[in-house]
Amino acid sequence: MKTKRNTTFKPKTNNKLLDLAVVAVSLLVIFFDLFLFVQELNRTFERLDTPIAIVNYKYKTVQRKFSDRAVWDRPVQNSYLYDGDTIRTANEASATIHFLGDEETSNVVEVDSNTMVQIFGKNKESEVNLNSGSVSAKTANNNLRLKSDNADISIEKGSVLHVQKEGEAGLQLAVEEGSVSFTGDKAGEKEVLEAGSVLQQGKKTKFVMISPGKNTRLLNQSRDNVGLDIKFKWQSSFANNEEVFLETSPLSNFSVDVKKYEVKGLKEFSVKHDSGVLYWRLYSGKDGVQSEDTLSGKLTVIKAPAPAGLLPEAEKTFAYNTNPPHIRFLWEGNELSSFYTVEIADNKEMKNPVITKNSGTESFTLAELTEGKWYWRVVPKYGFDSSFKAQASDVYVFYIKKTEEGEKPELIHLKKIMDTSKGKGLTFSWKPNFDASKYRVKIARDKAMTDILLENIVITSYLELKEASHLLPNGEYFMTVASLDAKDNEIGISDVASFKTMDSEIILRSVFPPDEYNLLDALTGDTFFTWKSNFDADQVVQVSNTKDFKKLKVNKLVNGLGTDGINLPEGEWYWRVYSELDGKQYMSDVKKLNIVPLLDKPDLDDIRKNVVIVPKHKSKFTWKPVEGADYYQVKLTDRTSDSVPLYEDLFALNTEIEIDMGKFKDGEYILNIQAFANAGLNSSRRFGLSQAHTFTAKHLQPVQLIKPAPAEKIDGIEAALSPSQAEWSSAHPPLGVEFILEKVGTAAPVFKLKDAGYKVQLPPLTAGRYRWKVRAETEDGFDISAKEYSAFTVLPIPPLPKAQFIFPGDKEVLGIPFFSSNRSIAFKWKHIDKATHYILKIYNEKNRTVVKTEIPAKQGKDLVYEFKDIQRLSRGAFFVEVIAERRLDSGLTFQTGNVSTKRFDIDLPKKDNVETDETGVMYGR
16 A cells, blocks of 8 residues: 655755845845936036036926937036036026136026026137026126027126026016127117116016016125115016005915015015025016916025124234244134135235135134234135125234344233142143243242242243142242243243132132021111132122022122122112132122011000109000010100200110109100110111100199008998998099999909099999099199009808708608608708798709709798608608808899708618509508
């Protein structure tokens, strides 16, 4: 039997690796073919002929065809053009043809989009044949002709011409500058067109733009941002009263930033534009933008400011002894310049320059000028369009002077304080002297340069000292640099320069006032602002109302470590110290300063115009406390000007003061009170406005309180039932009398009576402590009120005596015998004198009340209370309590007695069930 054989092929190699290799080789071949295709597509043909022009382009596609070739190619930027070459531009493309010649005399033709031209060059004359489209020509010589079909145009030197051809017979010329000679169909007939002239053949349009062209580039060589004046000039066949509009926009579809100008009746109009692309269109308001007579175009303003000279500085003088100085020329150019031409002349008009030097950068050094007065300027060169008239810089002047003595070496970068901390070295440098072969450096301790610490000779224009803190410890030093010739003869020496060394960090720290300091506004001018610094330099004190110091209130230059005379208004301020040393800025820490106002005036609690001088009594004056005050100054003077104080307390801690007015005569006085605050760590001393109180003082006797006498004790029963009268007297006829009776511990007066007489009936009073006073004044308004309250005491009312029980007696037990003969319990006690009521209470041993009742008294008779509800009683102990009360007719309890208590026990046998007959026969009957 045959078995099926497995014929699957298993290669030894990895299929995946082989596939990757095949794909990689294929891709490599494809990319190589593409590369060759692109190279062929963009290939620039090279010729051995003499070129006549150079072409560069912008925007999209420009093509070229040689006269002896049928293939169009795409030239690269700045490609050569040859005799008979044809150039064509695609939609929105543009090209510039520069005819070869002298840089200053070359002609330029701007080729607009959708245009085809052919160029020729014979016997130094250039010719452009316009097949279709539009071109603009700028001539620097008379060697440019422009032809189109039968039209022959000779363009004069310095002219700008715009030509447009549509169809076979349509030709339009607009002369912007200069003049041209035009020869048409008629043989020999020549027409001269001057600037501003327009010529149309064939189909004529209602608008012809003379300036600018359809695709014009302009240079803005101004250094300001005002913008370039762009002059639009056109010819119009519309009537003067016809609406005409000129619109501009940075986009070709006029969708953003459209500016619309009405130019009705005008043939010229100027628009300002700084830089960038600007699209324009000119149309009739009646026909609208979509009319075929609408003109449109694009202009590009290129920002190319004229150069500005920087070095050498204007009017600078250079001195030399043997070798002419090396002078560095430096200027600020612009990005568009291909290179610069620097002209140096001995006259301001820059005629016949002595030196003309081209430079691809914005600086170079020259050592060819000798003694004299020299003028220089910079002229930019723009390689992209030689027709642009480059604006030169201003003319600058400098001087070169030859001296008999060598130039003094000038020290540079010498700091006032040299940092030698952390093992740092020092470097001293000076400007090189081209007459010198070497230099001698001396450093001394004194300005006379007698105590020399260091003397070195170097061939370089600098000296470096390592580990300078060892050689030059902290202190002040002086140095000179002398220029030496090859024989060590001194040909020039610098002035003596001083410097200090410091091996620690720079310190600039504000000290006073400290942070969050409160300063009285009246004291700001006298406050001394201080700071600490370890270097000697002018410092500036700055004060601002904001922490960022954007707006300065004070910016004061100070030579020292403190200043005063800084006046600030009330509010929050910030201050710091600023200094500049060797070109580096230093700032102290910022501290906040609060300028606070004067303290308030102290207001008197009792403003009195008349003050009574009471014998052997001091007059009290009180005032409201002032916020922030620590003490007060009090002065009493009479009305005499500049009088010596009669009384003075310069450190009153409380808000009241007593003055013994008894030693003063009757008259007018002034009481001055002023608040003060002590100076603290975060606050200056403060004072307030003075409060002046004027009053009249007179010696008078106050009201005398007679009865109740001071400290008198009144029987409580008498005060309640038969209150007495209060009596007082006055040595002067009183007015506005007011009697006031108060109970100690009670806010409101117990009794008050106005227009009271010398005797006042007191109301019934309860036990307690009382005080009373009489207020009054004299006819002329002096207060003669009693100086002090008179106090008396109403004694407590004594309690009534305990009730004496008749029944129950002591240890009374009510058992079966008692209840066998009694159906109630009759409690009985003796009458208490002056008692009007009794309170009886029965309760068990658990303090649970059985009954509580009120029993009126019977004068002269014993009291009996019969308790009939005996079923409420049970076996056990009970208590009966009686309290006597004395009440007034009004029902008010006037007097309460002591509690009288008796115990009685009920002793009955226990029975589980109590049975009663229907007749209600009680137990024990």
